[in-house]
Amino acid sequence: MTLYFDGGSRPNPDRMEIAVVSGGRTHIRDDLGPGDNCTAEWLALLYAVEIAVAAGAADAVFVGDARTIVEQALGRWRCRSPQLQPHLAAYRAATAGFARVHVRHVGRSKNLAGIALARRHPR
Template identity: 75%
Template sequence: MTLYFDGGLRPGPGGMETAVVAGGEVHLRDDLGPGDSCTAEWLALLAAADLARAAGADDALFLGDSRTVVEQALGRWRCRNAAMQPHLAAFRAATAGIGRVHLRYVPRAKNLAGIALARRHPR
């Protein structure tokens, strides 16, 4: 199962938003409250992990354009920010039942979830 994920931060009271694209379907979450872009990216990855688990995926490929989140989730970069460590732990717990978990960085232009978020906010 391939899942694209992206988180965004918009000015105003709604704050963070996430998008996950899986199987050609876009899953959006709005108004996640105040935060920062890194938190929004982690929330998007967690939403993708929840979708994979709910679908009963045995093999999941998560594609995102946040190199920091991808590398931290892979364990190649240390998660130094104490506020992000619970997200890392939640991701590991959410994917524990999935046989094979793969994460890969993709450029923004190839991230279907990022494209879905950008379409919501034309410039």
């Protein structure tokens, strides 16, 4: 199962929003309260894991455009932020039951979840 994830923080009003796209369906949450972009990206990845678990996926590919989050989830970069460490721990716990988990980085223009969020806020 492939799931695209993206999150961001909107300044007016101060709130985070996240999106997950999988199998042609878009799942959006914008009721997450205030926070920064990194927190929103982690929450988007966790939401993608939640959707994969609910679908009964044995293996999953999570695709995002936030290199920091992808590299931390892969264990290649340390998570030094005390506010983000609980999200990394939650991710590891939530994915422990999968047979295989892959996390891939793509450019913003190829992230279907990022495109879904951008469509909500035309310039």
